[in-house]
Amino acid sequence: xxxSSSIPKPTNLPDAQYRALRRIAALMIPPSGEYGVPxxxxxxxxxxxxxxLDRDAESVSAALTRLDELAGSPFADRSDKDQRDATRRLLxxxxxxxxxxxxxxxxxxxRDDRVMRSLGMxxxxxFPKGFDVEQxxxxxLDPVRARGKIYxxxx
Amino acid sequence: MTAPVDVLIIGAGASGAAVAWSLAETxxxxxxxxxxxxxxxxxxxxxxxxxxxxxxxxxSTSPNRRRSAxxxxxxxxxxxxxxxxxxxxxxxxxxxxxxxxxxxxxxxxVRTLDGVADDWPVDYATLEPYFALNDRMMGIASLAGxxxxxxxxxxxxxxxxxxxxxxxxxxxNQLGWHWWPADSAIATREYEGRAKCANLGHCIAGCAQxxxxxxxxxxxxxxxxxxxxxxTRCRVREITVDERGMASGAVYYDADGVEVFQPAExxxxxxxxxxxxxxxxxxxxxxxxxxxxxxxxxxxKNLMFHPYASIRGYFEEPLDGYRGPHIGTWSQxxxxxxxxxxxxxxxxxxxxxxxGPVLTAMTGMASGHIPWGEGHHAAYRRLxxxxxxxxxxxxxLPEEQNTVTLDPTLKDAHSVPAPKITYRLSExxxxxxxxxxxxxxxxxxxxxxxxxxxxxxxxxxxWHLMGTTxxxxxxxxxxxxEWGRSHDVKNLxxxxxxxxxxSGGVNPTATIQxxxxxxxxSIKRRLANLFD
Numbered sequence: 001x002x003x004s005s006s007i008p009k010p011t012n013l014p015d016a017q018y019r020a021l022r023r024i025a026a027l028m029i030p031p032s033g034e035y036g037v038p039x040x041x042x043x044x045x046x047x048x049x050x051x052x053l054d055r056d057a058e059s060v061s062a063a064l065t066r067l068d069e070l071a072g073s074p075f076a077d078r079s080d081k082d083q084r085d086a087t088r089r090l091l092x093x094x095x096x097x098x099x100x101x102x103x104x105x106x107x108x109x110x111r112d113d114r115v116m117r118s119l120g121m122x123x124x125x126x127f128p129k130g131f132d133v134e135q136x137x138x139x140x141l142d143p144v145r146a147r148g149k150i151y152x153x154x155x
Numbered sequence: 156m157t158a159p160v161d162v163l164i165i166g167a168g169a170s171g172a173a174v175a176w177s178l179a180e181t182x183x184x185x186x187x188x189x190x191x192x193x194x195x196x197x198x199x200x201x202x203x204x205x206x207x208x209x210x211x212x213x214x215s216t217s218p219n220r221r222r223s224a225x226x227x228x229x230x231x232x233x234x235x236x237x238x239x240x241x242x243x244x245x246x247x248x249x250x251x252x253x254x255x256x257x258x259x260x261x262x263x264x265v266r267t268l269d270g271v272a273d274d275w276p277v278d279y280a281t282l283e284p285y286f287a288l289n290d291r292m293m294g295i296a297s298l299a300g301x302x303x304x305x306x307x308x309x310x311x312x313x314x315x316x317x318x319x320x321x322x323x324x325x326x327x328n329q330l331g332w333h334w335w336p337a338d339s340a341i342a343t344r345e346y347e348g349r350a351k352c353a354n355l356g357h358c359i360a361g362c363a364q365x366x367x368x369x370x371x372x373x374x375x376x377x378x379x380x381x382x383x384x385x386x387t388r389c390r391v392r393e394i395t396v397d398e399r400g401m402a403s404g405a406v407y408y409d410a411d412g413v414e415v416f417q418p419a420e421x422x423x424x425x426x427x428x429x430x431x432x433x434x435x436x437x438x439x440x441x442x443x444x445x446x447x448x449x450x451x452x453x454x455x456k457n458l459m460f461h462p463y464a465s466i467r468g469y470f471e472e473p474l475d476g477y478r479g480p481h482i483g484t485w486s487q488x489x490x491x492x493x494x495x496x497x498x499x500x501x502x503x504x505x506x507x508x509x510x511g512p513v514l515t516a517m518t519g520m521a522s523g524h525i526p527w528g529e530g531h532h533a534a535y536r537r538l539x540x541x542x543x544x545x546x547x548x549x550x551x552l553p554e555e556q557n558t559v560t561l562d563p564t565l566k567d568a569h570s571v572p573a574p575k576i577t578y579r580l581s582e583x584x585x586x587x588x589x590x591x592x593x594x595x596x597x598x599x600x601x602x603x604x605x606x607x608x609x610x611x612x613x614x615x616x617x618w619h620l621m622g623t624t625x626x627x628x629x630x631x632x633x634x635x636x637e638w639g640r641s642h643d644v645k646n647l648x649x650x651x652x653x654x655x656x657x658s659g660g661v662n663p664t665a666t667i668q669x670x671x672x673x674x675x676x677s678i679k680r681r682l683a684n685l686f687d
C-alpha cells in the first residue's frame with residue numbers, strides 16, 4: 001500500500017513485548033482460509049502495526065506489562081492455554097487496555113491489500129476518485145411537508 | 156514591535172475569518188494572528204491509503220493527541236467530555252463535519268419561553284440577514300421548506316439521501332416524526348472556486364477535494380485580496396492595556412519563537428470558548444488583576460459543550476457505508492421544550508452513514524459484536540457496510556461551575572499557562588440523553604436494524620465550546636455587550652462561540668459566523684464613536 005509521510009518512525013519494542021503483541025494480534029484476528037485473508041500476525045501486517053504504534057507506543061507497552069502480570073510471568077513465554085486465559089482476563093478486567101490493543105491492530109490490519117480485496121474494496125484512497133452515493137427517494141419528504149411547521153414562533 | 160494596525164484579530168477560524176472579511180471594506184489596517192498554519196489539501200488523510208489511521212495521529216481531533224506545533228495542551232481530566240478542536244487557518248472548520256444548522260428563534264428566548272438560563276440580547280430576526288449572507292459565503296447545501304425552521308434560502312442543492320437517508324427516512328415517516336436533509340457546508344456543485352463533493356466520506360479529517368467550506372477556502376482568500384494580513388504560527392500570550400484601561404495590542408511569539416509586541420487600536424478575540432478565556436485570564440495587569448474584561452468574574456464560566464449520544468444499528472442490506480458526507484439528514488422532532496419528557500429544551504438527531512473498515516472493526520469489537528479469534532471474520536462481514544444510526548446533540552444549559560481556568564502547572568511550548576476544564580453533566584442533560592437514546596432505538600427498530608448499540612455522553616466529542624464570555628446587557632452578568640464589545644474594555648471585542656448565552660441543540664458554527672458578521676457590522680456602523 002502507499003503510505004503518506006505521516007507514517008511514524010519504527011518503534012522498538014523489547015523482544016518479549018514484540019512477541020507478546022504479535023501473539024495477541026494472532027489471537028485477535030487469526031488467518032482464514034474461507035475468506036482468503038492472513039492473520040494480524042502476518043509478517044507484513046505486523047511490521048506495519050509495530051511501525052505505526054506512534055503516539056500509542058508507551059500505552060501499548062504498559063498494556064503488555066499488565067498482560068504479563070495477568071499471565072503471572074512474561075506472556076510471550078507462556079503456553080497457548082495460559083495465553084488464552086490471560087487474554088480472556090484482559091478482556092474482562094481491563095477493557096480499556098484491550099480496546100487499545102484492538103485499535104493498534106485493526107487500524108493496520110484493515111488497510112492491508114489482501115484484506116481489502118477480500119472485502120471487495122478497491123485498493124485506493126478515497127481521493128481523487130471518490131464514490132457514488134445514490135440520490136434516494138425525495139418523495140419521502142412529502143409527509144413531512146404535509147405535517148407543517150414544528151418550530152416555535154417567537155414574538 | 157511591529158507597525159501598528161487598526162484592527163488586530165486573534166484566531167483565523169470560523170469567526171476570525173468572517174469578521175476579517177466583513178471589516179476589510181473599511182480599508183482599515185487589519186492583521187490576524189493565527190497560532191497554527193495553513194493546511195494544504197494534499198496533506199489531508201483521504202489522499203492516502205492510511206486515511207483512517209491518521210485520524211488517530213496527526214489529524215486527530217484532540218489537540219492533546221495531535222500535538223502539532225500550533226496546538227496547546229488542555230487539561231480536561233476533570234470533564235467527562237474532552238475538548239476537540241483544530242488550530243490553523245480555518246480553525247475548527249478544517250476538521251468539522253460541515254453540518255450547518257442555525258439556532259432557532261426559540262433559542263434566543265430561553266428564559267421567556269422555558270424559564271431557564273437567560274434570553275439573548277439579540278434575536279433570530281436580527282441575525283437572519285447575517286445567517287443568509289454567511290450561507291452564501293460558505294456555500295450551504297440545503298433543501299428549502301424545512302418545517303423546523305422559518306423559511307430560508309437554499310444556496311446549493313442538498314446532499315444525496317443515499318440508502319441511509321432513505322432507510323431512516325422511511326422509518327421516521329412510519330413514526331410520523333420530522334426529518335429533513337441537513338444543511339451542510341459542502342459544495343454539491345462547483346461553487347466559488349470549490350469543487351463539487353466527490354463523496355470521499357472523510358469530511359471530519361479535512362476535505363482533499365476542497366468541497367467542504369472551511370474558511371481557508373471561503374472567507375480568507377477574499378479577505379486577503381482586500382489586503383487583510385494573516386500572520387501564521389504566531390501564538391498570542393496576552394492582550395496588553397494602556398493607562399486608560401484600553402487594549403493597546405498583544406504580545407505574541409512568532410514562528411521563530413521570538414516575543415513580539417503588536418500595537419492595535421481595536422482587538423478582536425476569535426479563539427473559541429476555550430482559547431478566548433485562556434488569553435483573557437492570562438492578560439493580568441495592575442488594572443485587571445482577575446484577567447482582562449473580567450469585572451463580572453464570568454470569564455471562563457458557564458462553559459457549554461453539547462453532550463452527545465450515539466445510537467447505531469446494523470441492517471440486513473448494505474447501506475452507504477463510509478461513502479458520502481457522514482451526516483446526511485437530521486430530525487428536530489424533539490427540539491422544542493415538552494415538559495412531559497422530563498427535561499427542558501431539546502436536541503437534534505444527526506443521522507449518520509456507516510463507517511470505514513477500521514472503525515467498523517473498532518466499534519464492533521468494543522460492543523462485542525465482533526469477537527476475537529474464531530468467528531471474527533464472519534462477524535465482521537455481517538456488519539461492514541451495513542451500519543447506520545444517529546447522534547443526538549443535546550442542548551447544554553449554562554452553569555457557572557462549568558469552567559475554563561488556567562492550569563497551575565501545565566504550560567504550552569512557549570511556557571504560557573494552559574487551560575483547565577472543569578465540567579459536570581447536569582441532571583437535565585442526563586435525562587435528555589436518556590430520552591434521545593430511547594427514541595433513537597425506536598427509530599432504528601422501525602428501520603429494521605438489529606444489534607442496536609448506544610453510548611452517552613460521547614467522551615471525545617467536545618466540539619462545541621460556548622458561553623465563557625457570554626453576551627448581555629448587564630455588565631455584572633455578562634462579559635460582552637449585545638454587539639460583542641467588552642463591558643470593561645471598550646476597544647476589545649469577542650466574536651466566537653464564547654459569547655453564546657445558551658447553546659441551542661445544534662452545531663454552532665453557522666450562528667458563530669452570523670454573530671461575527673453582525674458584530675462586524677455593528678463596529679462599522681459605529682466607527683465614529685466606537686469607544687463611547
